[in-house]
Amino acid sequence: MATVCDPLPSGVVDELGGAIVAVPKDAVWERDPHTAAKHDLLKRYLEAWAPILLSRNDVITYAEGFSGAGVYKHGEPGSPVVAYEVFAGALHRFPKRMRLILMEEDPRRVEELQRQMALARSRHADHVTARLSVNIGQGDFHPLLLRKLQSTSALGKPLFVLLDSFGGPDIPYSLLRELGRYRSTEVMVTFEPSFLTRFAGNHDGNRQLGDAAFGSQDWQSVFQQPSSAKFAFLREQYRETLRRAGFSHTLYFEMVDEGGRMLYLIFGTQHERGLEKMKDAMWKVDRAYGVRYRDPKDTQQQMLDLELEPDTAPLRRILRDHISSSPTGRTVQELQRFTLLETVYRPTQVIRVVRQMRDAGTVTAEPRSISAKTRVSVATNPPKASKAAEQGALW
Template identity: 65%
Template sequence: MAVPTEVTWLRDPHTAAKHDLLKKYLEAWAPILLSRHEMATYAEGFSGPGVYKAGEPGSPVIAHGVFAGALHRHPKRLRMFLMEKDARRVEELRRQMVRAQERQTGYVNQRLSVHIDEGEFHPALLQRLRTSGALGQPLFVLLDSYGGPDIPYSLLKDLAAHDRVEVMVTFVPGFLTRFAEKHEGRRQQGDIAFGGQEWQAVFKKPSTEKFAFLRDQYRDCLHRAGFTHTLHFEMVDEGGRLLYLIFGTKNDKGLEKMKDAMWNVDPNHGVRYRDPKDPDQQQLDLEWDPDTAALRRILHDHVVDSPEGVTIAELQRFTLLETVYRPAQVIRSIRQLRDAKAVDTDTARVSGKTLVLPPRANPSSSPPAEQDGLW
């Protein structure tokens, strides 16, 4: 998609997928945090006008609707800080947020405040969060630019210095692979975003590996900034342009809920997923009961690398932290591996726990060939 110049623009399928993901995640995030804390904050650096050309809501309006619902069940407080650079879009955003507030009762509006600022997102958003005290509280920051990269690494680091902060960043690798090698200014833009120059190794990668390399570099950059867990969500827009949403958190629960949200995104949006740990780089359709062949390959390799055996709980945690899959998908996958004699299970050695072991009869490290749709 070319960068729109009008106030509003047509919502494309990848934006619909992004909104579906955001809504599903916030529906889990808000009640969990409001049940434990008096106040939580949601912030956007690139808010947009709050509406698309055919009338669909933008991300701030979607978030507002989710928070209003959560506040009915948990009578606490939520704040929204929204930044937007384009004055015309700010005007439209103000109109849309007033409409969103008019759809709610006074009770919700007293508990859900909306602050809109016009201007360059950085460093204004950080200052706003700092002076309002939001950095010490649960905070979700959406940095949904046209993909830049235009988020300075220093901002990610400043955010990650606080425990309950989570970020979601839009990252489009095509700009760097196309323009940065020959233009010093654009290389510098990359250095500021990645907080170093390691990403420039992309120039020497074969073209088929460039995007995945930059994606992994960007996830690594969130790790270095201090977000202990990251996930990415891959989308292709109607012009064939690849873009990633990259999520960073320090919280196991946040990771689990984002994964649930990812697997629940409406498959009609055509988004796909690849697990970086899968040697076959199989593309996965995002469905509630997805193809778990890649998870079985990953679990099999992990068990074979653990001759003393691994408990189901350990495999579930490994799955949560190291793969795109959900812990709830582990037991079924292990059953299928056991039925295919690719692993053994033992319930006697550790009381009350099932230990998963490399197969005794066939200790080789390769999973069986594809049979009966199992692999």
Template identity: 60%
Template sequence: MPAPKDVIWPRDPHTAAKHALLRRYLQAWAPIMLSHNEVITYAEGFAGPGVYVGDEPGSPVIAHQVLAGALRRSPRRVKMVLVEESARRKAELERRIAAATNTSHSPMDRLDVRIAQGRCHPDLLQQLALAGSLRHPMFVLLDGFGGPEVPFRLLEQVAARHRSSEVMVTFQPAFLMRFAGKDEHHRAAGDTFFGGDDWHGVFQQPSSMKAAYLRDRYRESLRRAGFQHTLVFEMVDESNHLLYLIFGTRHERGVEKMKEAMWVVDTTSGVRYRDPKDPNQQALDLVLEPDTAPLRRILLKHLRDVSAARSVDQLKKYALLETVYRPTQVIPLLKKMRDDRDIDVSPGRIIGTSIVAAVRQGALF
């Protein structure tokens, strides 16, 4: 979406879904990090005004609520570093954070909020340095307006400062797909975003593959920046607008907790998820008994692509690191696949060390 001109604007379905996911993840992240660190930091490079037209809270206010709650159960300290380019939106954000502080029952002397006017880069790093946050674990939300707005250099700096730091970046591929092939300025912005020109191969891709190509190149960029594990959420709203929400971490536990957050988020926002690796690109309903047909297709394709058997533990790790599904969803599915004679399992009982091989060579179902 283009950057709004008003101080506040309506909350779109993508934003509602992102905020639900953010709240759930921070509710898991904050207690874990506070149990191991004296100080942690939550940061945003596109903080916004902290509120939407319908009085829904923005991400900084959501984070403040969660972190204040976490401090009621911990003696440690939390810092928030929020950067917003617009002076009017910064002023509104200050009012919203002040209101949240006044209604909180947490020890506010241990929740230090720094709000600065500036651009995501280089001002966010400068403010993090001034706050003393670069020495501690950070969760950095870089939720712009969908274009290539986050420099690769910023990701490198966040990753380099503390190995427990994590990032979440939003990216709408439509902008680069539409404009970068014709405009040198937009191509240069893409180079800054990806940290190189490897993404230029998108111009040779068929239209149906362009978005996935950019998605995969950006996952590679995050890994080059220093985030060993990446998780991509494909969010599609009712108008079929695509948004990638890309999470970077060095820890498998971070991936696991982010997935747990995803699978307990309701879908009342009108946005549904898709697994990037599902050949059929089926939208997912996040329900108590989820449809695992996409995971079935993904595992069969993986077994055939590698042309080798895999242990159950290997398939669970693959599901964790390469799909939006959770490892706990693998074994029940493998039992169904064995009963349907899609796979062979040796020995017959499905445990972590069991060996799994695909037996059907037809079309994916």
């Protein structure tokens, strides 16, 4: 999928000691289509997250470490405003409380953010805004954000934290671990791999940035990877970092910005339901933004356009491999859970795909009609023609 503003943190230096890429200088900058895709994803996820959690809790919290100005050049809302609007809508329906905790380093952006949040507030009724508090802090996000979360007793209660920097690496693993100690915390982090592959090879300072972000030195094996595998390697290392921090389920979105730079938006949760809802949001992102996905488990790394009926050829390949890895086959229920936890696809897509594989003769199903309890095994002699059809078939 698509991007944020610019991938490098200010103040980061290359091997020659010079600044590498300028980050946006103005307080408010142009929103690119990929940032729009990120906001669409965030909005759709929070629209599911807020009502579920408000129905069971008195107070829930949304926090950002890198809030931006709350607005883009042509008046488009920034992520804090996107979140505020979703929460104000949810509070119309639930007699509960929400708080937004927002950090931003640049004083000009803080000033604009304060203005934008006041404007957002003015669009809603007093009985809603009285229950929706906004706390804006100016300064380096770490450790201030954590302190604010501690002092407001937000930790241990439902909490969504967006750490949307210019790509870093600038989120210390120690912060992720503090957040991951609580089952009810979810995070979304922007991670940009090319800085490390390009500028950390023989620059100790930059390597240390990597060590602090990953919480170990294992990521440094990236320098032994072939060029084509480096980004995927770092992405998987970063997902592993989130898992180690406590976020047992992760999902990522590949984003390519206007300049062709790759960024990952990586989501971490400890709840299967969170994962499910984030996947729903992901497949609903407006197609106009040109979002595409790639499943890490697909050996052919096919890019998937967002379509009303997404291309499930990679899911068929992935499921066939998974079914064949068990001598007794797998139940459809097991395949649905595997699909939720290990692929970019949704469990609801499984029954249709298994039916197709059965009809193509690549798997056998017992009983033949497909339900959650059906056991599926790889056919011993799949018909050649149908196997080819299965691999290449689009909807």
